[in-house]
Amino acid sequence: MSKNGFVYIMTNTNKTTLYIGVTNDLCRRISEHKNHLIKNSFTDRYNLEYCIYFEEFAYFGLAIEREKEVKKWNRQKKEDLINRKNPQWNVLVTEHGFVKNPRL
Secondary structure (H helix, E strand, O other), X not given: OOOOXXXXXXXXXXXXXXXXXXXXXXXXXXXXXXXXXXXXXXXXXXXXXEEEEEEEEOOHHHHHHHHHHHHOOOHHHHHHHHHHHOOOOOOOEEOOEEOOOOOO
């Protein structure tokens, strides 16, 4: 049985900090970030509550490989990746689901 995976990027209100993560359930994971369920985590400390980028993979292992790759990039390369898919940095996913007409 294969399990899909997502690589995602979170940011804060001022878009000053980025977090790259991987999960098999994107909406659940976004909910965990927005509700600060893991106290003193990176996303909790920097109030990273907005999912502005994601990629979906057919296999979780591929998502993990991609996460490791993107995490090594410098800030500018990460911003370029986001800007190609979401130039306004709108919220794309919430704890309630994928946003059909994203706007912040």
